Amino acid sequence: MKNKGTLMLIFLVVFMVGKRVLGQSDDRPNIIFLLSDDQTSVATGCYGNDQVKTPNMDRLAKDGVLFLNHYNTTSICMASRANILTGMYEYKTGCNFMHGDLAVDKFENSYPVLLKEAGYFTGFAGKVGFVLEGEGSEKIEDGLPVGYFDKWGGGPGQTIYETVKNPTIAEYAEEYPHSTRAYGAWAGDFIKEAKSSGKPFCMSISFKAPHLPFTPDPFFDGVYAGQTYKKPDNYGAENATHLAPQAKSGRQYNSYNFWRESEASYQEAIRKYNQLIHGVDYAIGMIRKSLVEQGLDKNTIIIFTSDNGYSCGAHNLGGKVLPYEEASRSPFIIYDPRTPQSQRGIKRKTVTANIDVAPTILTYAGVDIPKNMDGENLLPLIDREGGIKRDHIALTNMWGNDEIQALSVVTEDYKYIYWQYTDERMQPTEELFHIAVDKLEMHNLAQDEAYKAELKKMRKLYDKRYRHLVKEGMKANDYGKYTVLFDRKAPESQKNQYRQLTYAKLLEQEAEKKKNKNTHKN
Incomplete structure (x- = not known):
């Protein structure tokens, strides 16, 4: 049996070498x-x-x-x-x-x-x-x-x-x-x-x-x-x-x-x-x-x-x-x-x-x-x-002006977006779209009583994904702040300390850069 096993091993080695020579090694x-x-x-x-x-x-x-x-x-x-x-x-x-x-x-x-x-x-x-x-x-x-x-x-x-x-x-x-x-x-x-x-x-x-x-x-x-x-x-x-x-x-x-x-x-x-x-x-x-x-x-x-x-x-x-x-x-x-x-x-x-x-x-x-x-x-x-x-995945935006940074969840049938930003112009906003029938997202159902059960379900999925972010997300590279910003229950006073760049401020910065560039050219 040992000789038979040895012969089989030799055969496999020769076979693999042959395949490599022919360019078919794998x-x-x-x-x-x-x-x-x-x-x-x-x-x-x-x-x-x-x-x-x-x-x-x-x-x-x-x-x-x-x-x-x-x-x-x-x-x-x-x-x-x-x-x-x-x-x-x-x-x-x-x-x-x-x-x-x-x-x-x-x-x-x-x-x-x-x-x-x-x-x-x-x-x-x-x-x-x-x-x-x-x-x-x-x-x-x-x-x-x-x-x-x-x-x-x-x-x-x-x-x-x-x-x-x-x-x-x-x-x-x-x-x-x-x-x-x-x-x-x-x-x-x-x-x-x-x-x-x-x-x-x-x-x-x-x-x-x-x-x-x-x-x-x-x-x-x-x-x-x-x-x-x-x-x-x-x-x-x-x-x-x-x-x-x-x-x-x-x-x-x-x-x-x-x-x-x-x-x-x-x-x-x-x-x-x-x-x-x-x-x-x-x-x-x-x-x-x-x-x-x-x-x-x-x-x-x-x-x-x-x-x-x-x-x-x-x-x-x-x-x-x-x-x-x-x-x-x-x-x-x-x-x-x-x-x-x-x-x-x-x-x-x-x-x-x-x-x-x-x-x-x-x-x-x-x-x-x-x-x-x-x-x-x-x-x-x-x-x-x-x-x-x-049953769902998360969609994240952690880039750009503060207002548009958001965590969302999407299933085969529904999409839930939680817009966390608030100031004197806007309050935190929920969007619920029945994307299986409304692919163009023309109807926000978050305030529709007929979709109250679906809203509750999507909120739970959101919170599940939020907990994963808290547990697995890195704190370096300015990601730690999202454990606060994406928390649906965190007070605004706590969130305000992480506000960095509103759209108005972004435009100001871009205008200043353009001005400095033109000044340098002249």
């Missing part, structure tokens, strides 16, 4: 994670918009699983990207504008680092969106995690639409002068290199598109030429009279004038926005073609989403940040070519979130999910509706 699936920037789910064909052309996204949904209620737990790029990588809520990552950078130890527990440690060939291209905070790591260059990946195509800040101005992809500028298609070309080269490594690969690409400035690729100028877009039914200030005063106090309501200056201005903005998204869609097509050419399409999972939504003039709002549907929801598609044909093209209504990306990717790769992650492995949900035990 049967684990390849994983591609694709992230657009500022894409609301409303701007995607497979979510029911017949005014846009997203054939490759639609095909991914037809071949895979479309998640109908996908939210970004923090709807702003810096925080959301940290949420995605680490699988944690913002109050645990400590990463957002006005708060702080992402600590190295948290990044080292992110999905790309864990997959590389597990033997994956890893690559990243595009906008990182944050910098790493920490000393002594040789893998960090100018605050970016360059050395944590086998192949690097990332860039600092927002990156730039002109390919030639992004050093890590500048070599593609002649053929692909706009960065969106350049990232598609970079991906093709990565896939070739990954194949030759003999390892399974994990490639993450974070497109700049369709983030401002709306500078679409001229290659697609003909796609929407001559098209006139119909505005959504909740467009404009006349459809925002029911919103809380806090929501209308910040730049999201009072800036982004190009959405409302004129009909021509709106049409130009929405066309450019949609054209940028079409460019991302085209790059997805490039990537899928490269997989076929390399013979890797049958074992490569593709996950597509965005870091936050975009308001596009709904309720007179621009930008993202706020917990309303257009700003907080994004497309979310998972395509696994190994799935039987009968289980493709399915749709799931269960609420999902950006914090689910990391644990789902780790599970696909056979890597254990760290206990600190807040997200869910979605594979059971892909198998059947109700496959995960989740």
